[in-house]
Amino acid sequence: MSRLRISIAMSLDGFAAGPDQSVENPLGVGGMQLHEWALRLKAFREQHGQEGGEVNASTRIAEGHFANVGASIMGRKMFGGGSGAWDESWRGWWGDNPPYHHPVFVLTHHPREPLELEGGTTFHFVTDGIESALEQARAAAGGKDVVLNGGASAVQQYLAAGLVDELLVSIAPVFLGGGERLFDNLGGAPLALEQVEAVDAPGVAHIRYSVTTRSEGGAS
Amino acid sequence: MSRLRISIAMSLDGFAAGPDQSVENPLGVGGMQLHEWALRLKAFREQHGQEGGEVNASTRIAEGHFANVGASIMGRKMFGGGSGAWDESWRGWWGDNPPYHHPVFVLTHHPREPLELEGGTTFHFVTDGIESALEQARAAAGGKDVVLNGGASAVQQYLAAGLVDELLVSIAPVFLGGGERLFDNLGGAPLALEQVEAVDAPGVAHIRYSVTTRSEGGAS
Numbered sequence: 036m037s038r039l040r041i042s043i044a045m046s047l048d049g050f051a052a053g054p055d056q057s058v059e060n061p062l063g064v065g066g067m068q069l070h071e072w073a074l075r076l077k078a079f080r081e082q083h084g085q086e087g088g089e090v091n092a093s094t095r096i097a098e099g100h101f102a103n104v105g106a107s108i109m110g111r112k113m114f115g116g117g118s119g120a121w122d123e124s125w126r127g128w129w130g131d132n133p134p135y136h137h138p139v140f141v142l143t144h145h146p147r148e149p150l151e152l153e154g155g156t157t158f159h160f161v162t163d164g165i166e167s168a169l170e171q172a173r174a175a176a177g178g179k180d181v182v183l184n185g186g187a188s189a190v191q192q193y194l195a196a197g198l199v200d201e202l203l204v205s206i207a208p209v210f211l212g213g214g215e216r217l218f219d220n221l222g223g224a225p226l227a228l229e230q231v232e233a234v235d236a237p238g239v240a241h242i243r244y245s246v247t248t249r250s251e252g253g254a255s
Numbered sequence: 256m257s258r259l260r261i262s263i264a265m266s267l268d269g270f271a272a273g274p275d276q277s278v279e280n281p282l283g284v285g286g287m288q289l290h291e292w293a294l295r296l297k298a299f300r301e302q303h304g305q306e307g308g309e310v311n312a313s314t315r316i317a318e319g320h321f322a323n324v325g326a327s328i329m330g331r332k333m334f335g336g337g338s339g340a341w342d343e344s345w346r347g348w349w350g351d352n353p354p355y356h357h358p359v360f361v362l363t364h365h366p367r368e369p370l371e372l373e374g375g376t377t378f379h380f381v382t383d384g385i386e387s388a389l390e391q392a393r394a395a396a397g398g399k400d401v402v403l404n405g406g407a408s409a410v411q412q413y414l415a416a417g418l419v420d421e422l423l424v425s426i427a428p429v430f431l432g433g434g435e436r437l438f439d440n441l442g443g444a445p446l447a448l449e450q451v452e453a454v455d456a457p458g459v460a461h462i463r464y465s466v467t468t469r470s471e472g473g474a475s
Contacts, residue, residue, distance in 0.1 A: 208448035218267065230459070230460060239450070
């Protein structure tokens with residue numbers, strides 16, 4: 036079965052990005068600290084076409100994140116920032132050879148033709164909502180899983196709608212003190228989390244949950 | 256060296272208590288779910304004078320929490336709720352034989368004589384601030400550690416003041432959606448967290464950090 040999986044980094048005080056996010060600093064002040072554990076990993080660097088890096092307890096987590104993924108979804112800010120329509124010449128933040136290597140469905144309000152880049156990544160722009168994006172991603176994934184890449188707003192929308200099957204939170208040892216809260220705006224969705232594992236790794240703790248929707252109480 | 260240690264439970268969305276806290280429901284709606292992993296433990300039940308319970312991966316964590324503690328500190332709400340002065344007859348929420356078995360220093364604005372209960376617990380009421388409470392607790396601890404029992408407000412004040420040496424956060428697999436945020440109001444204190452360990456246990460993930468104050472930038 037094709038599952039919808041989320042892997043996302045969070046500060047101990049609950050932020051997925053630091054304060055004062057901007058086009059110049061999309062992760063916000065201090066936000067890069069959430070990803071230091073990943074940036075040093077061989078498994079992560081390979082996916083991004085870089086050499087070197089460590090093998091440690093996070094390696095299995097990163098490899099699992101990239102395995103059996105047929106398509107992914109991301110919010111508009113994660114593709115390319117800004118709040119209006121993108122100029123058609125704007126190819127997002129991910130360079131000529133993005134690290135996805137599969138079809139990526141971008142949630143936006145502004146229609147745009149698909150953007151095919153090197154290495155197997157094609158960005159598709161979806162304007163008719165999160166459920167449509169998931170349907171299109173599932174169709175493109177050919178039975179493999181769909182990964183929700185982020186950001187926080189997209190994570191919240193999919194969680195609130197009860198569409199997420201697995202949630203992997205990588206908690207970085209830092210207080211950001213402000214920014215974009217990862218788990219706001221869930222709207223009292225009747226979500227049940229079951230802890231699958233917690234992994235002690237250098238500079239990060241990974242906690243994996245299976246997510247289901249409780250039938251009792253509240254909307255389904 | 257006598258350290259100041261915090262052990263506290265938190266929901267995945269960052270709350271140390273649920274919404275609508277009251278004298279009748281001090282943990283707020285759903286807040287008891289943060290402590291289910293502890294309530295089932297033999298090590299926890301013994302400390303509270305109860306029989307039975309499990310031995311599992313949380314046992315070492317709970318035993319470590321209770322070991323080498325000479326005194327503890329708690330906020331006023333954690334002692335007995337309400338917002339005004341307590342009636343001298345009000346002995347708090349902890350019964351005749353509280354689970355502390357050592358001197359406990361309660362942060363409050365209202366002076367009161369010490370309250371000696373069974374089993375070695377004496378509540379001392381401190382009206383001259385968090386640093387005074389820590390000094391008094393350290394003196395009473397006789398070289399052992401001092402534990403900060405909570406709640407969230409006291410945790411925030413001690414963290415912001417750079418007085419905490421160790422922080423153990425037990426993350427329960429639940430979204431509370433509201434309530435008392437554990438790591439608000441740190442005021443940009445220049446705290447450095449170092450992850451010491453992460454422990455995968457039934458229904459909870461424990462992450463232990465050592466806490467230091469960064470010398471660069473901001474007030475010390």
